[in-house]
Amino acid sequence: MVKTNKNKLVMQSVQGKIHGPIAPTPYRIGRNGTAYVLPATGGITYNVKVGDSCMNWVGDHVEPGVSIKNENTSENAALNLLACIGNEARVVTGDSKGAKGYVTGKHGGIDHVLIHFDDEDLEKMAVNDKILIKSFGQGLEIEDAKEIKCMNIDPNLFEKLGIKITAEGIIEVPVVTEIPAYLMGSGIGGSTAFSGDYDIMTGDKSANIDYGINSLRFGDIVLLKDCDNTFGRQYLKEAVSIGVVVHSDCIKSGHGPGITVIMSCNTSKIKGIIKKEANISYLMNL
Known part of the structure; x- marks a missing residue:
């Protein structure tokens, strides 16, 4: 553990x-x-x-x-x-x-x-x-990887995510898909990721297919590539964030399923492991 x-x-x-x-x-x-x-x-x-x-x-x-x-x-x-x-x-x-x-x-x-x-x-x-x-949860830290900011997640749920640390110090997290930074829209530039969410843009139908967005569910755990949420929300090459889908798709430009971030690193110390069951409903028996 x-x-x-x-x-x-x-x-x-x-x-x-x-x-x-x-x-x-x-x-x-x-x-x-x-x-x-x-x-x-x-x-x-x-x-x-x-x-x-x-x-x-x-x-x-x-x-x-x-x-x-x-x-x-x-x-x-x-x-x-x-x-x-x-x-x-x-x-x-x-x-x-x-x-x-x-x-x-x-x-x-x-x-x-x-x-x-x-x-x-x-x-x-x-x-x-x-x-x-x-x-309960703000201030959570991984003892062997304090450069990774944890946020917005109860420690008891965090322990159920199935996270592993490799010999090289990489944090492996089960996720359903990986989303590129250019698809992150409404909420980008926010001053903190310790509250609220930001949206995956769904206006491009081909991108929705390519990145499995059409199959997303409430509670899915996803990886955001080149997305730095350690403090505010910004693009940063090689940064990685992990988040949970919290609200539905949207009709407005620049909007889509909302992601509340639970973990972020401004380097590539986080790796996603694709697993279709990576959803909080399974982990919490909802």
Whole structure:
């Protein structure tokens, strides 16, 4: 097992409310210039789950499961910064009080944290129900590879990724596919990768085929080539990042499936091992 500083990390509460969908205008403009009326972010999404395809939904930036936000701006910033994929979440108000779920992603821009719950719990939930998360994971380090920045992942989930360190000190991580830097769009240039996500652009149909993007699922673990996310998000030759698919494909130019980064190195110390089962739904038994 890869050694980490897990036993030194702080577990701390963060909290938000189920945030209803919003519609500042009725229309969303697609990359072809056409206006569409579609479901998008927020609320309780009953029939879209981690492990499902993230492509071909009749929607835009669809978030699987439950989307939460805190109405206090500073507290919401902390919620989005400290919550990590794999963290335990618990409903603290409403008819589903006591129900437990798990964080599956963070969506920048709208600034939502996304949580998986079982179907029977979803049926009892309502917009504005409060959900508490035991945030745990920021500050995680690999003891023998501290130049690799780990972020946004619960240490208990990290241990299930199947990571190996070679004799040469290369970190091998199971992934479903590798995405070139030129396909990374919305979110590029962000000041930090410790919150939110950025999108794989899907406007080029041939690239979607070449890189297996049409087969991506919510929760898939992917490798981003020449992508440096150690602090902000930028292109850097030979840098490598690992991330999780958190929201659906999108109709807008420069957008597509969202990736929350869980690991990054500004050199080529990370190598992807292709494995179709590299998805958090399998690792977490969701």
